[in-house]
Each structure stands twice: as structure tokens, then as C-alpha cells.
Amino acid sequence: MKKISSEKIIAEVAKLVERTAYRIPAEVKTALMKSYRAEKAGSGKKYLGIILENLMAAEKERLPICQDTGLAVFFVELGCDVIINTGRYRTIEDIINEGLRRGSKNSYLRRSIVSPVERKNTGTNAPGVIHLLPGEKGKLEITLLAKGFGSENTSRLAMLSPNSGKEGIEEFIIETVRQAGSLPCPPIFVGAGIGGSFEKAALLSKIALCRMGGKSPYRKWEKFLVKKLNSLKIGPAGFGGKTTALDVRIETFPTHIAGLPVAVNISCWAHRTGTVTL
Amino acid sequence: MVRLNIMKKHLLFPLIDDRQIKSVRAGDEVEISGTIYVARDAAHKKLADALNKNKPLPLPLKGSIIYYMGPTPAPPGKIIGSCGPTTSSRMDKYTLPLLQSGLKATMGKGGRSEEIAAGCKKYKAVYLIAYGGCGAYLNRFVKKSECFAYCELGPEAIYKLEVKGFPAIAGIDIKGKNIYNK
Numbered sequence: 001m002k003k004i005s006s007e008k009i010i011a012e013v014a015k016l017v018e019r020t021a022y023r024i025p026a027e028v029k030t031a032l033m034k035s036y037r038a039e040k041a042g043s044g045k046k047y048l049g050i051i052l053e054n055l056m057a058a059e060k061e062r063l064p065i066c067q068d069t070g071l072a073v074f075f076v077e078l079g080c081d082v083i084i085n086t087g088r089y090r091t092i093e094d095i096i097n098e099g100l101r102r103g104s105k106n107s108y109l110r111r112s113i114v115s116p117v118e119r120k121n122t123g124t125n126a127p128g129v130i131h132l133l134p135g136e137k138g139k140l141e142i143t144l145l146a147k148g149f150g151s152e153n154t155s156r157l158a159m160l161s162p163n164s165g166k167e168g169i170e171e172f173i174i175e176t177v178r179q180a181g182s183l184p185c186p187p188i189f190v191g192a193g194i195g196g197s198f199e200k201a202a203l204l205s206k207i208a209l210c211r212m213g214g215k216s217p218y219r220k221w222e223k224f225l226v227k228k229l230n231s232l233k234i235g236p237a238g239f240g241g242k243t244t245a246l247d248v249r250i251e252t253f254p255t256h257i258a259g260l261p262v263a264v265n266i267s268c269w270a271h272r273t274g275t276v277t278l
Numbered sequence: 279m280v281r282l283n284i285m286k287k288h289l290l291f292p293l294i295d296d297r298q299i300k301s302v303r304a305g306d307e308v309e310i311s312g313t314i315y316v317a318r319d320a321a322h323k324k325l326a327d328a329l330n331k332n333k334p335l336p337l338p339l340k341g342s343i344i345y346y347m348g349p350t351p352a353p354p355g356k357i358i359g360s361c362g363p364t365t366s367s368r369m370d371k372y373t374l375p376l377l378q379s380g381l382k383a384t385m386g387k388g389g390r391s392e393e394i395a396a397g398c399k400k401y402k403a404v405y406l407i408a409y410g411g412c413g414a415y416l417n418r419f420v421k422k423s424e425c426f427a428y429c430e431l432g433p434e435a436i437y438k439l440e441v442k443g444f445p446a447i448a449g450i451d452i453k454g455k456n457i458y459n460k
Contacts, residue, residue, distance in 0.1 A: 043305070043307075043447055046307075047409055050409045050412050050415055050445075051409070051411065051412060053412075053415050054409070054411070054412035054413070054414050054415035054416075055414075057414040057415045057417070057418070058360075058414035061356075061414060061417065062353065063350070063353070063356075063359060063360045063413070063414040063417055064350050064359065064360040064413065064414065065360070065411065065413070065414055066360060066362055066411045066412075066413050066414075067347065067348060067349050067350050067359065067360040067361055067362050067413040068348075068362075068364065069350060069360075108350055108351045108352070108353045108359055109350060109351075110348060110349070110350040110351070110359070110360075110433050111432055111433055112348075112433065119320065121431075121432050121433075121434075123432070148411075150364065150365045150387070150388075150410070153365070181388070181389060181458070182387075182388040182389045182458055183365050183367060183388040183389070185387065185388075185410040185411045237387070237388075237407065237409070237410060238388060238389060238458060239447075239457070268410070268411055269411060270411040
């Protein structure tokens with residue numbers, strides 16, 4: 001059994017929110033540098049050069065990488081033997097949202113969150129979208145994806161027919177990226193969720209985006225798709241060029257004999273994600 | 279691949295006449311100085327409502343530039359926070375009446391509809407592309423910032439900025455040439 005206080009979680013979530021706004025994962029930076037070296041001289045390469053300069057400016061000046069500091073999406077993996085001392089908070093969602101509010105205030109993030117119909121700003125950059133998942137014994141692991149909405153808007157979900165197969169899935173992924181074109185701030189990251197139900201596929205596509213490191217039973221397919229997407233020649237900012245996708249990540253789940261849900265979640269090059277383990 | 283014209287074009291806003299933007303071609307690197315107005319979705323909706331009701335607009339459009347952006351709050355000691363562009367195509371449906379009223383330039387990120395390219399040609403205006411996601415880098419070109427109108431909209435208010443050498447790439451020129459249209 002493990003006991004964790006709400007104050008500890010709040011402090012760690014606040015730090016995670018701050019860190020994620022100023023600094024992208026090393027893996028993302030490496031991919032951007034590689035794509036900078038690969039591009040031929042032109043506006044695409046110039047853009048990638050400014051992207052790299054922007055990453056330095058963000059860290060040095062303590063300014064968010066992008067003014068769209070995103071909708072905070074949290075994956076909370078809670079071990080079954082972890083006990084949270086909630087204190088004055090009612091639920092784990094309240095605790096995480098308090099951390100988000102605190103981190104957003106401390107690091108001067110934009111208040112981008114509004115009520116969907118009335119468009120009234122909450123004024124705190126909260127709430128985040130919180131997914132509570134069963135986690136490993138003895139651990140509380142919180143992953144944050146600060147999701148920019150220019151790219152979120154270009155994401156799509158399809159209920160394909162069961163016989164669509166690999167080709168049908170590829171076609172849908174490629175068509176989604178083609179339609180997105182210059183809008184999601186390419187070069188992009190692509191998360192594909194395949195199988196499950198309508199909402200499971202969407203969830204998987206976002207989980208796929210959070211996966212760091214190349215390990216996956218689908219790695220070969222992912223790399224093949226990167227090549228296919230790069231042959232679209234959308235390029236950095238849509239200016240044309242070699243790099244349209246920095247990576248593709250696939251997550252799957254068994255599905256029904258009658259269907260094949262596929263969700264494609266797109267993330268901009270400023271792919272801001274991080275994890276804290278308690 | 280869009281080729282870069284090495285000669286940078288300089289634009290000082292508000293424009294006094296069409297001389298400066300006449301020489302700007304789609305694909306050119308541009309540096310912007312002077313006064314720029316910042317507005318995004320919610321402010322555009324309000325501007326459209328005002329135009330529809332024949333009410334006066336809160337900002338001068340003649341010779342002006344509107345930058346599609348919503349900044350992060352300025353940390354202590356800074357003029358503004360992170361200040362990169364948002365997706366321009368969401369503003370497409372509001373743009374033509376503004377160009378008709380004398381707006382000379384818009385700036386944001388990503389491609390725009392053919393109607394906007396045709397509008398740029400008709401009203402002799404340009405669309406500029408700022409570097410998407412590079413709000414921390416772009417901060418250094420902003421010399422002054424104030425909330426100008428609709429301040430109740432918070433990050434979606436209209437801001438008035440003074441900028442010097444703010445970098446962009448011309449996306450659509452006054453002949454209606456669009457770099458995203460190959």
C-alpha cells in the first residue's frame with residue numbers, strides 16, 4: 001500500500017504543467033533537428049531553423065514555446081493499492097485541476113478554456129481533460145499532453161467497414177493528413193487509434209501520441225506510414241519539403257466483427273508532453 | 279518547395295499608400311514594423327456583428343494589418359508573453375468585408391480559401407504567414423502592447439502592438455498569387 005497526499009500531487013502536477021509549456025521532450029527536439037538537416041534551402045528549412053531558435057528562446061526567457069499552451073489532457077494511471085489522502089478535495093479530478101490552475105498561473109499560461117456553447121472563459125486554464133486509468137501496483141503515474149487546438153481541429157475518426165483492412169486504415173490516415181495540409185503546424189506527429197469502440201479509438205489515438213520511444217509491435221508499419229506521409233510533400237508549415245510527419249504512433253485494441261473504428265489525432269511539431277511518477 | 283527571395287521586403291503599418299505592398303510577391307520574406315492590431319475568433323465575430331449593424335468599428339482599418347493571435351500573459355518585466363499566429367482559415371468568413379473597408383494585410387498561419395486570394399487581388403491586400411508555434415521567438419519583435427478593444431474577451435481581445443522587424447513570409451500577394459496553391 002502507498003499513501004500520497006493531495007498537496008504532493010498538486011505540487012507535482014503544477015511543476016509538470018510548467019515544465020511542459022517551456023520544454024519539449026528530447027526525442028521531439030532530436031526529430032526536429034534531424035528534419036532541419038534533411039531539408040534543402042528554402043522557406044521550409046528557414047522555418048525549422050526558427051523553430052529551433054524558438055525552443056532556445058522559450059527555455060532561456062521562460063516563455064511558453066507556443067502561445068497556444070493547449071488544452072491539458074491528463075492520463076492518470078492509478079495503482080489499485082495507492083491511497084490518496086484527499087484533504088479538502090473531493091475527487092482526484094479536483095486535485096489535478098488544482099495543480100493545473102496553480103501551474104498555469106505560476107508560468108503565465110494562456111487562459112484558453114471556455115464553456116463550449118456560451119464561450120465563457122473559465123479564467124484559470126482549467127479544467128483539463130482527465131482520463132483515470134488502472135495503473136501499476138504501488139504507483140501513481142500522471143502523463144500530460146498540452147494539446148494545441150490548431151492540430152486538434154484537423155483530427156478525424158471513421159467507422160470503417162471490417163474488410164477495409166490495412167489498406168483502408170492507411171488510406172484514412174493519409175487522407176486525414178492530406179486534408180489537414182498546412183493547418184496543424186507541420187511537421188506533425190500522428191497518433192492512430194485502431195479498433196475498440198467509437199470512443200476507445202479516439203482515446204487510443206491520444207494515448208499513442210503520448211508514447212515516447214520507438215518501442216511498438218507496429219514499429220515497421222509506423223515507419224512505413226511516416227514515409228508515405230512525407231511523400232505528400234506538405235513540408236514544414238505547408239511550404240513543401242521532405243518532412244511532413246516527424247513520427248506516427250499506433251495503438252490498437254480488439255474490436256467487433258462488424259466494424260473497424262480508426263481515429264487519427266494530429267499534434268503540431270510543438271508536441272508538449274511529459275510524465276511524472278509518484 | 280517555396281523558394282525564398284533573399285531580399286527582404288519591409289512594411290511599415292499603417293500603410294500610407296499601396297507602394298510598399300505592390301512590390302511584395304508570394305514567397306517573399308517580409309519584415310513588419312509599426313502598429314499592428316491583434317484579433318482572433320471571438321473578436322472577429324464582434325467585428326462582423328458591428329459591420330452588419332452599421333455600427334462603428336473599434337479599430338481603424340484603413341491601411342492596417344490584423345494579426346490572428348492570442349498572446350499568453352506577459353510575465354513580470356516583459357512587454358508581452360508568447361505571441362505566435364493562430365490558424366487563419368477560421369477567420370476566412372469574416373475577412374472580405376474587412377478588406378473592403380480598407381484593411382491592407384492579414385497575418386496568421388496556414389493556407390486560406392480561394393475567396394481570400396481573390397479578395398487580396400480585388401482590394402490590393404496581402405496575407406502574411408508568421409512562423410507557427412514560434413511565440414517565444416516572436417516575443418522579441420514586440421516593443422509595445424496594450425489591450426485596445428473588447429478587453430472583456432481576455433486572450434481573445436483586440437490588442438494594439440508596436441513591432442519592429444517582425445518576420446513573416448508573404449502567403450498571398452496583391453495579384454492573388456497564393457503560395458499554398460501549386
